[in-house]
Amino acid sequence: MEEKVAVVKCGSYDKAAVAEAVVKIFSLCDIREDAFRKLLFKPNMLSARTPEEGVTTHPAVVEAAVRYFKSSEKIIGDSPANINKPAELYWDKCGYKQVSEETGAPLVKFSSSFMLDIHLHPHLHPPPSRGRKMERTEVPVTDYLKEFSLINIAKLKTHGLTILTAAMKNLYGLIPGFRKSVLHSIFVSPLHFSEFLAVYYHAVKDYVSFNLVDAVVAMEGSGPAAGKLRDTGYLIGGRNAVAVDIACCKIIGIKPENIPYLKIYGERYGLPEIELAGDELVPVKDFDIPGRRTGAVISNRAFRPLLGLLGKHFKAMPVIDYAQCRKCRACVQVCPVKAISKDLKFDRKKCINCLCCFEVCPYKAISVKKSFIAKLFT
């Protein structure tokens, strides 16, 4: 069966223009205003950054989606990895506090969770150096999924670990707070983490009612937190996050098979055929995707045994620019393995290269440096 994906042009974050595009997307996908009784809207609230910085889902997109539905109960929530900063600070900076006040939809924290059973593939296990093999594991996800239908509202960006972040990756945020960072310490290499994302999506997908991706302005280069903004001019929506991400690939000009988590998802469960609806999809020229070649290498089955062996040397390492650093300590707080000292020095033996510190740094003071092996293959 073909999965419908609506692609609608939207040239700015003007509220009326965004609302018109969002209504068109829901209507093209046959999603009625009264389709759901209780709704959770989950934006990408990666960091406490303003809408203009393009790191988080723009509040105009969240507001348009909230206003569309005539549900009896609507809530807005996400759970950033850095639990040491109050959620209220994120809500305020990202513009969601204002959306909540104007729409009456309360903001919620993901404080309680239930366990999702994840069936791992026999090949999916932590790298040999960690010495454990797992066939299944349990992952906590927010309790709200039990009662509320989920509208997943992502932001289109490049990503240092997964190449792309759009609809599928945004669902990782359903895992409360610091538990996200802890999972990085289990699925350490880009290959293992991409495999985890694929099986995690398969386990969580039945809780997702719809996916919207904010690609009015996307992030290229050093995403997901320190890249350059690029006017891409689209909003994208569909019921199936894999299909939506495939459409996102078309917009930024990368083959889905070069995104490791999509490639692995396809190998395991099959990629959907997509039926595009709405406006003509014109790919953005020369979108800067730094992991483009890395993704192609990781996605290539022939390289995987070698990458399994070289996994721990296949690294993208965080580096601090001390002139830029404001000593806010967000990186220290988010690190799952305590690899950053009080005086902001990295312990390279402890570091698992999850890049959580890079993602949360509010001042773009952390950049990513590739190891020799990573440079060799990419």
Ligand code: SF4
């Ligand atoms: S130092 Fe940064 S990249 Fe290394 S483990 Fe800690 S958070 Fe992850």
Ligand code: SF4
């Ligand atoms: S590197 Fe970034 S996150 Fe870490 S202390 Fe400096 S400014 Fe804060």
